[in-house]
Amino acid sequence: MTEVQTSPAAAPAAAGPSPKVSTRRATHLREAATGWLFVLPFVVLLIAFLLLPLAYAFKISLYRSTLIEGEVFAFTDNYQQAINDPLVREGVVRVLIFGLIQTPVMIGLALLAALLIDSATSRFSRFFRLAAFVPYAVPVVIGTLMWGFLYSDSVGPFAGLGIDFTASDTVLASLGNIVTWQWAGYNMIVLYAALQGLPKEIYESARIDGASEVQIALRIKTPMISSALVLATLFTIMGTLQFFTEPLILQPLNPGSITQHYTPNMYAYGQAFSFQQYNYSAAISFLLGAVVFIGSYIFLFATRKRSALQ
């Protein structure tokens, strides 16, 4: 209809760029500009609160603060100190043990709950789904406070049992219970969503072949949601490596068993905010962050093929 001419002289279409091409180019330019404009706020935030802090943490982790010379370049000194620091090692070993025990317990509980609500369709199972998920809606700080009271030998319901929940040999299990209580329901919903996505016909044919519900749950459903299970496991391990809030909140209950260096993150926090050892603290958190990040990235890369299919 109204083709816009680029030049007043009517040039033959073959000689210069045709009007159609140039409007298309204008559209492209406009789209590119709009695209950048739309992602701009996000990019600014990404730089200011992710890339810049990361780069800054890395930079200061390479320096050392001295009384006489001020900040001096120390290259990998802080990292070497962190790797050889027995308090860092103790914390790392503790969160690893914690992760190795807590993760299977919690994911197992979440899987059991997910399989149950997937096969039972009663009103109670709908209620149960809610009940299991509600703890996730509670702030970690408040969930931990609640359990702190429940563990208490003066106001808690388990006072009669004579168990000291915050002794040095029981406190890790007590912390694990808090994490399980808070996150099992969340993982249950994630696994349940995966179960709901499975084709139901397979169960029918298994039933006709005489498989029991338990066999269907263990031999068909569970292997079919293995990718969701692996993902939930990964996120849980990553979370436990960064363990911080729960032990920090419970610390005043028994500072002897929950020490200042109980987890690597608590240690880094204490180094920075109690002792102003920012450089060393940055090295510890950077090291921990790198482990978590690289681990996650390897995992994402390994599962990329599978997710591309969907």
Add this chain to the structure above:
Amino acid sequence: MNSKKGSVAAHVVMGLMAVYFLLPFWWLLVAATKNNQGLFQSDSLWFSGFHLFENLKQVFTGQDGVFLIWLRNSAFYAAVSGVGATVVSALAGYAFAKLRFPGRNKLFALLLGLIMVPATALVLPTYLLMSQANLVDTIWAVILPSLLNPFGVYLLRVYVADSIPDEMLEAARIDGAGEFRVFRSVVLPAMRPALVTVLLFSMVASWNNFFLPLVMLSDDQLYPLTVGLRTWYMSAIMGNGAGATFSVIVTGALVAIVPLIVAFLMLQRYWRGGLTLGSVK
């Protein structure tokens, strides 16, 4: 017959697990109705006297009503961070899904890579940078970092790509709508369910946030509930100062979780929507 037995067993297991998940809530509810003496001397899982209203009064009036300020701060941080993060994610998610601009794929790959950067590695350097910008101990120190939500961008990009056909956008453009107009009148309404999910998750993340405000704030008038309640709890355990008693902390904890539980029950669909989207990946 066998399957009936199995169903009974399944319900017994679910019943036991439900007791586990709900017991702390029951304890909290019961404890919030007792005075401090009752808390220590009565059966912890059953009522003894009814002092809920006295406790509430103490919670809201103790220490010049600082609890109310914390409650207000939490609500304010959650609302501003939640809405801000959702708007930023919506703009970026739409652009990644539907607009072709140079560097789009590289930027999105960068986002995917950075989604996994753990928050704990960022808090200290963010604090140091904020203190250079003189923003430590202001509301901005808590709000600004919370506006960044890479997962929200990812979620909305997936949603827009799947649910908004290109023809719909083309039709609006042919009708003469500018890019912002297209976004506001066509894209935003179409992505509403996913927007509510992102809004809900960012608001709850902000309401529950602890590490960031703990590090950034030292003025107790700026504390959110999580940081404030912890200071009460610490002083009660250590037994120092004229701080709050256990009964006040328990009641305060109840007050702090009630809005979340109400929101959670009313907006179940969106919670589940978000988790399902997240799990598909």
